[in-house]
Amino acid sequence: MFSPTEEQALAQVAEPPVRPHARVIRLHADDDVVISLDQLVSGTRIASEGVTVAGLVPPGHKMATRAIEPGAAVRRYGQIIGFASQPIRPGQHVHTHNLAMGDFTRDYAHAAESRPTPLAAGPATFQGIVRADGRVATRNYIGILTSVNCSATVARAIADHFRRDIHPEMLADFPNVDGVVALTHGAGCAVDPEGEGLAVLQRTLGGYACHPNFASVLVIGLGCETNQIPRLLATQGLTDGEHLRSFTIQDTGGTTRTIAHGIEQIKAMLPQANEVRRETVPASHLVIGLQCGGSDGYSGISANPVLGAAVDLLVRHGGTAILSETPEIYGAEHLLTRRAVTPEVGQKLVDRIQWWEQYCERNGAAMDNNPSAGNKAGGLTTVLEKSLGGIAKGGSTNLVEVYEYAQPVRAHGLVFMDTPGYDPVSATGQVAGGANMICFTTGRGSAYGCAPSPSVKLATNTALWLRQADDMDLNCGEVLDGGASIEELGAKLFQMLLDTASGKRSRSELHGYGQNEFVPWQLSVIT
Known part of the structure; x- marks a missing residue:
């Protein structure tokens, strides 16, 4: 027989305490999952969803809000992120044990959602270095x-x-x-x-x-x-x-x-x-490479949308943003082709996706070898889910051009450059194309710089910011904590980019990052 004290202890283990105020985020009305902001334990009632947690759901991970049959599509962001590999009950953790990749048709609808981008009333400026031929630098x-x-x-x-x-x-x-x-x-x-x-x-x-x-x-x-x-x-x-x-x-x-x-x-x-001397120049001279590395389940909710809001402001002021990492938009490329300014631009992106499918096939690889181990630990399950969060870095304006790796970027606005998903290789191509700044989001805590272009680092969550603030320039976890909106932090980030372009050192610059991160893409057979 157990003593009363022992019986009470066993009961507490068998029936975890209910936390009625545990926080989750629903991203779209059609989603089959919500994202946990706290660690969810069995028995926790999620009042907003009418669901009781069944098992353990780590922070940043997904919890099912409805029953999902094997083979059925699972949606986040209102988009397919994979297919159930076994029955999933409401309240269960949704991850690699019950969610897998699968083929499905994407409607590219080239240029169907292209819209004019309103220009800002007054041009934003920064203190840049004007070269003799008119090109503008952010560093010297x-x-x-x-x-x-x-x-x-x-x-x-x-x-x-x-x-x-x-x-x-x-x-x-x-x-x-x-x-x-x-x-x-x-x-x-x-x-x-x-x-x-x-x-x-x-x-x-x-x-x-x-x-x-x-x-x-x-x-x-x-x-x-x-x-x-x-x-x-x-x-x-x-x-x-x-x-x-x-x-x-x-x-x-x-x-x-x-x-x-x-x-x-x-x-x-x-x-x-x-x-050289710095002088006032319009923000239209900024060319920013967009990167995400060490992503987690919060990347597509906080830091990437914040960067996207800043990109929208940059484009409105005549500047350029380079979205890249082709394997990490895979499965979400239809959201970009719909925003292409012409069907031809949209088809260029599809052509690059098809090149990658063929590239993987002839090398015995697969596009779904992404996410990485760290991404999965942070809550990302499939490349489809990672891609849908990743393209949020590009904001909401038109896709105006598509470039191959390291090609000179001439267009103004949101453009795409075909690169691998590996951050040093990808950013090297962007800088070769003319990026005079890099903006890098991370949820796990990447350490990165990219000489000669300054790199600004964005933390997706406050826990990372508190743990690794020495490497971070902005805490986007405020979006999750309720301290600031995406639009407010986007405006703050845009000003930070102007300040950095004017000479203010980023954290990665202060640490001396940038030389070892030059990694050109190696495509050749080495003989």
């Missing part, structure tokens, strides 16, 4: 690029000579220079010289070589690599001159001489780079 670096991995060590040694934390005296007389950075990579040789992979690498390097955030650039090679510097420059319409100088280790006489030569070249570039 000197860059060192490599044609091949073999010259990476030399490039890093040259840049390290000018590090303010190691040799502060080297840039003491050049306060207007943000720094000297070496952007190295692991490719450039043993590839098809006529193949797509080398062409993409050259396009990426070319985009960085002429990026407005670089006052001047060195390009350093080994000398015998496939990615020969003369051809690299020729394919990108670049030539050696005052602001771009190139040489190889073999021609210069080895490692020691090449490092010394590079240091002297940088010293010669510094005085002119320091002559």
Whole structure:
């Protein structure tokens, strides 16, 4: 026999206390699930849904609000996020154990929802750096690029000579220079010289070589690599001159001489780079790459919609936002094609989706290898669910153009660039295309920067903000906590972007992120 005290303890374990005020969010009237804001335990009554929790539902995860038969579609955001792999009862946790991918038809309805975007009454401005050719920069670096991995060590040694934390005296007389950075990579040789992979690498390097955030650039090679510097420059319409100088280790006489030569070249570039002054320019000169990494179940509810609200303001002021990560819009691309300005633009996006399907098939992969382990721990179950939350970063304006990886972005407004979902590769393509700033949402706590373009980090929830505020620039968890609306935080973020573009350092810049995160997309077969 148990004692009365023991019987009471067992009863408490068997019947968890009811929490009548546990918080959940319903995103759409047609949804089959709600999202938990608190950890839900069995027996908790969700009065707003008329449902009692059956089992444990972690914060950020989904709970069913109605019975769902096996094979039936499950909806969040009013859209399909997967199909029930077993019977799901009201109140049960919905995740990888009972929700799976499946095929379904999307209605692309190209340009059906395209609408004119009203322009803002008065243009927003920031303090930018206007180059001689009219391009506008948000930062003022000197860059060192490599044609091949073999010259990476030399490039890093040259840049390290000018590090303010190691040799502060080297840039003491050049306060207007943000720094000297070496952007190295692991490719450039043993590839098809006529193949797509080398062409993409050259396009990426070319985009960085002429990026407005670089006052001047060195390009350093080994000398015998496939990615020969003369051809690299020729394919990108670049030539050696005052602001771009190139040489190889073999021609210069080895490692020691090449490092010394590079240091002297940088010293010669510094005085002119320091002559810049910031001046008032319209926000139409901002080109912002949109990124999300370490996403969670809150990303599509808080930080991504906040970023989308800021993007809408930017577009209204004539600026440009680059939405990317093609595998992470998969299954939600129909929401973008409907907003395309023309059927042709919508079809460009569908063509890229189909390229990815074929790319995965010929490599024995699948589009639903996303989300990552961290995404799933945060509440995201399928790539469909992740995609629907991810496209919220793009706001609500028209999709005006679609670009391939690292292509120069010329259009103003919301555009799409085809990139992988892996953040460093994706953002590298965006910066190569002209992004002079990156805006990055995270729910799990990504650490990221992207020299030469500043990166602003948005936390999806307050718990992350409190845990990792050292890496975050804005807490979008206020949306979940009821402290601010999406529109209010979107306006706050837009002002933060203008301030950052004017020179205010982001958290990732203060920590020195940016050089190691340069990762061009490698498509070639390595032989």
